[in-house]
Amino acid sequence: MLAQTSWPGSGGTQQRVKLVAKAALPTRYGTFVSHAFSVAADASEHLALVMGDVRGGEPALTRLHSECLTGDVFGSYRCDCGEQLDLALRLIAAQRRGVLLYLRGHEGRGIGLSNKIRTYALQERGFDTVEANRELGLPDDAREYESAAAILRLLNVQSVRLISNNPKKFEALAKHGIAIHERVALPIPIRGENERYIRTKQVKFGHYRDEQD
Known part of the structure; x- marks a missing residue:
């Protein structure tokens, strides 16, 4: 029987997350065990890549990574997401123990792929990432991490x-x-293409300053 758990949602409802399947996933970083999860509330699916035994006492090296098609797949320099994903996987592989949660539905801080491209067009006109979202009537950050915590449990x-x-x-x-x-x-290098993006995260979202100049 596959595992599931739940946590209180808005209005007193219970949002459930369930382990659907797992299998070995050999990668250029090493072999992980992939765990596919579903979230009942919004039908989203998340993937956990696990290396080594992460259960119990000793703290596990962990990354919550928000889906970013443009950065993770196509190597976009508008953001630093793809480079963060690569570094996190390399850190986990070096330790031979850890978890990377790949959180689907987090594209563009939760606004979706099409809206993210719309904000790119506004950024080309001088808006920063937050200003562009607001210009389109979108939230600054619509991501949720309750399901990530449930998956870790x-x-x-x-x-x-x-x-x-x-x-x-x-x-x-x-x-x-x-x-x-x-x-x-x-620490991710700042590039000319993403400097304003990174500075906006630091100033408007309070992100820590670990980047390499």
Whole structure:
């Protein structure tokens, strides 16, 4: 029987996350065990890549990675997402133990692929990422991390060494009962194409400043 768990949602409803399938996934970083999860509330699917035994006591090196087709797949320099994904997987592989949660539905901080491209057009006219979202009547950040915490609980990850520059991820995991042992820096080089994007994250979202100039 595959595992599932739930947590309180808005209006007192229960949002369920369920392990649907798992299988080995050999990659250029090494072999992970991939775990596919479904979230009942919005029919979203997330993927956990697990290396080594992450259950129980010792904090597990962990990355919550928001889906980004343009950066992760096509190597876009408008953001630093693809480079963050690559570095996080290399860090986990070097430790031979850890978890990367690939969170689907997080494209463009949760606004979706088409809207993200629409904001790119506005950024070419001088808007920053937050201003572009607001110009289109979209939220600054629509992502949720409750399901990520639920997945970690299903994997029996009790505490994490979180690979992230985003304070919201730390707050969300702590709120939902995942102990944070430490923050692991994610230094990514600033490029001319993404400097304003990175500075906006730092100024308007409070992201930590670990980048390599």
